[in-house]
Amino acid sequence: MLRVNNLTKKFGGLVAVSSVDLEVNEKEIVSLIGPNGAGKTTLFAMVAGFLKADEGEINFENASIVGMKPHQICQRGMVRTFQITQPFAGLTTLQNIMVGAYSNTAQTNSARKKAEEVAEVVGMTSLLSQGADGLTVAGRKRLELARALATDPKLLLLDEVMAGLNPAEIDEIVKVIKGIRDRGVTIFLIEHVMKAVMNLSDRTYVLNDGKLIASGTPSSVAENPQVIEAYLGHGAAEAMAEGA
Amino acid sequence: MSNLRRHLSFLVLGAIGLVVLPYFITSRFYIDVLTLIFFTAYLGQSWNILGGYAGQFSFGGVMFFGTGAYVSSILLTTFGFPPIFGIFLAILGGAFLGLIVGYMSFRSGLKGSYFALITLAFAELLRVLANSVEFTGGGVGLFLTYAPGLSNLQFETPVGFYYFALVLMFISIAIVYWLEGSRFGAQLVAIRENEDAAEALGIDTLRCKIYAIMIMGAMGGAAGTFYSQKYLYLDPPIAYSIHLSVEMLLVTIVGGMGTIFGPLVGAFVLHTVNEVARHFIDTPGLSLIVYGLILIIIIGYLPNGLIGAFKKKEKKSGSNSLDKKRSREES
Numbered sequence: 001m002l003r004v005n006n007l008t009k010k011f012g013g014l015v016a017v018s019s020v021d022l023e024v025n026e027k028e029i030v031s032l033i034g035p036n037g038a039g040k041t042t043l044f045a046m047v048a049g050f051l052k053a054d055e056g057e058i059n060f061e062n063a064s065i066v067g068m069k070p071h072q073i074c075q076r077g078m079v080r081t082f083q084i085t086q087p088f089a090g091l092t093t094l095q096n097i098m099v100g101a102y103s104n105t106a107q108t109n110s111a112r113k114k115a116e117e118v119a120e121v122v123g124m125t126s127l128l129s130q131g132a133d134g135l136t137v138a139g140r141k142r143l144e145l146a147r148a149l150a151t152d153p154k155l156l157l158l159d160e161v162m163a164g165l166n167p168a169e170i171d172e173i174v175k176v177i178k179g180i181r182d183r184g185v186t187i188f189l190i191e192h193v194m195k196a197v198m199n200l201s202d203r204t205y206v207l208n209d210g211k212l213i214a215s216g217t218p219s220s221v222a223e224n225p226q227v228i229e230a231y232l233g234h235g236a237a238e239a240m241a242e243g244a
Numbered sequence: 245m246s247n248l249r250r251h252l253s254f255l256v257l258g259a260i261g262l263v264v265l266p267y268f269i270t271s272r273f274y275i276d277v278l279t280l281i282f283f284t285a286y287l288g289q290s291w292n293i294l295g296g297y298a299g300q301f302s303f304g305g306v307m308f309f310g311t312g313a314y315v316s317s318i319l320l321t322t323f324g325f326p327p328i329f330g331i332f333l334a335i336l337g338g339a340f341l342g343l344i345v346g347y348m349s350f351r352s353g354l355k356g357s358y359f360a361l362i363t364l365a366f367a368e369l370l371r372v373l374a375n376s377v378e379f380t381g382g383g384v385g386l387f388l389t390y391a392p393g394l395s396n397l398q399f400e401t402p403v404g405f406y407y408f409a410l411v412l413m414f415i416s417i418a419i420v421y422w423l424e425g426s427r428f429g430a431q432l433v434a435i436r437e438n439e440d441a442a443e444a445l446g447i448d449t450l451r452c453k454i455y456a457i458m459i460m461g462a463m464g465g466a467a468g469t470f471y472s473q474k475y476l477y478l479d480p481p482i483a484y485s486i487h488l489s490v491e492m493l494l495v496t497i498v499g500g501m502g503t504i505f506g507p508l509v510g511a512f513v514l515h516t517v518n519e520v521a522r523h524f525i526d527t528p529g530l531s532l533i534v535y536g537l538i539l540i541i542i543i544g545y546l547p548n549g550l551i552g553a554f555k556k557k558e559k560k561s562g563s564n565s566l567d568k569k570r571s572r573e574e575s
Contacts (some may be wrong), residue, residue, distance in 0.1 A: 048444065074446035082444070088437035099434040102427045103446035111427065151446050 001026045001186055002047070002078070002155055007056035009042055016042045018210040019056070024155065029177070029187045031197045031218070034207035035231055040190045041083055043207070044159055048080040049073045060155070074103060077154035081144040081161060083190070087132040093119070094128040096143055100150030115150055121183075122146045122176050138169045142176075149180065156180065158189040162196055174199055198222070206230065262410060266403045275402045277519060281511045282409035283470065287488070288495040288507030289416035290463035295493060296501035297423060298456040299436025300350075303360040304367030305492045307345070308338040308464025309471070310483030311370065316469040317386050317478050318379060326395040331469040338465025339458045346457035350450055355439075364489070371484035385479030388472060397473040405474050412470060413508065416463060420504050432456055433502070498542050500549030509550050514539075 002024040009017040017039040024030045032040050045051040047058055049070040058065050065073055070080075079100075088096050097115035098108075105111050119125050122142045127135065135143060141161045148156055158177070162170050174196050181187055191197050197204060197218055204221045206214040208230040214221050221227055225237035232240075269275060287309065295301045315337040316330030325333075349362045374380045392398045399405055423429035431452050434442040443449050472478045492507075499510025517538050521531035546553045 050440070050444075069448075070443045071446050071448045074444060079446070080444055082441065086438045086441040086444075088434055088441065090437050091433065095430065095433075099430055099442065099447070100445045102430055106427045108425055108427065111430075147441075147445055 001061060003059045005057040008054050009046060010054050015210050020212050022205050024188045026186055028202045029181055029200050031201035031204045032190045032207060033197055033204060038207040039210040040207055041159055044080060044157055048157055074151055079148045079151050079153040080157040081148050081159055083159040085140040085144050087140055087143055089133040091132055093124055093130050093132055093143060096132050097146045097150045100147040103151040118146050118150045137164045153185060155186045160190050162191060162193045170196055266406055272402055275406050277515060279406045279409045281515045282413040284491060284495050285508040285511035286412045286416045287467050287492040288511055289420060290460045291492040292496045292507050294456045294460045296496055298432040298453055300453060301360045302363040304363030304489050306484055306489040307367040307370050308341055308461040309468045311341050312338045312465025312468025313472040313478050313483050314380055317388060317472045321386055327397040327469055327473055328395045331466055334465040334469045335462045338461035342458040342461025346454040350453045367484050371480045374480040374483060385477060388476040390476055408470060417504060498549055500551030503551045506549050506551050
């Protein structure tokens, strides 16, 4: 569904993303993990059209989307959420979600209906008339998810929708994401919460210093010495093996 | 807005009141003041669409007014083209100017004060141009002849112009009323609140902003024809006066940006304050100081305008929060 080849982005001398290849297949939940500053969000931004890649190919449903604007990519069925939530602060939750719903309809009534449906899916029905600026962190993360979902995407790019949530809230949103996948939406997510990554993803890619260092099932990736070193520092894998 | 629908009967009553008002007011002065209030409210409404709803503040809104005024006036003086049709070409001219200015500035990503300044620059550029080319009459200006009749959009009594302005204002309110319930309106508001998020959710932000400035331009164009047919004289300082650019944003900010009745309320309050101050204060210039002070108080204490203050009292939650800071870091 989504295929990325040799994707590279440089900021001055810093190579933020270095010839990354990856693939997301239909109906999968694929996660992208890596330490802070690994280039995950930069990669997302390029895929969603917010940043111009220096090199490489991005294909969505067998067509190149390089050079397209975010709204064009959204209309093709791929939509992103933001790590730092970007609500339409002056609007209510319902109005926020309706903006997403309007991408498929010009009718106010059907947009409202769609928004209410989506609110149900993410569990925001009781918050619909509340101003978005009054939402909690968990509420804002859900709102990001709801707005994106209201555009009826085929592929959803979720950028750390669980960051800043407590364990109970994480369990809830994991359920919501699984529910979304069951409705036929493919999901590609960036996440730091390991429990959720293990729980959710069919496959995982690990990014470190802009390079892919591992990929595979979540459990195989978690045992990969390179991955452990990337997170815990050089020599950590050996130390752990000795300790065990 | 459901709120609006609830008050609909009240609004219809108000509209009827404005329509029959001239039968009760015989003073020419009051009719003229009201005409001016409607005219300013209309221009404020045009500014409101781009500034209040789409969040793109312009400082040169007068450029559409001036261009529209020149289009219909030149057509009239050189070709004898009747203004009743000329007004439509003025509307087209304003919209076309909006397209050019919008395309050039939004395409290059100008926002906030940069956009405001570039519109100011465009208006100034047009003023200088109108001064130096011949077909506008240059600095001497254009004199229109007074020949009342509908085809000239001129009227024998001030009441005729009162109704002309009233119709313009009703149309502008209808446009914004439609906007409030439409997809296009929601998209503009989304752009105002957060342009990146709007773009991510499939909104063609460039196109929407250009449409918004074209609507503003079209409305300004019609206002130009109204003005030149009422005052029968046009020169570059009038057509492209900064004063009018400021007035249209002022009435909207004072009344309430992004609200249907903000421009009308603002125009009414500011004109009333202005007239009252002029009436009671004899010392020349002092009335302007009073006017300025009241302006400072309103803007300082009511950042959401008079309508915003009223709404807040009515219902505390779900406020319009143009003034609230948003964290917009790029990750």
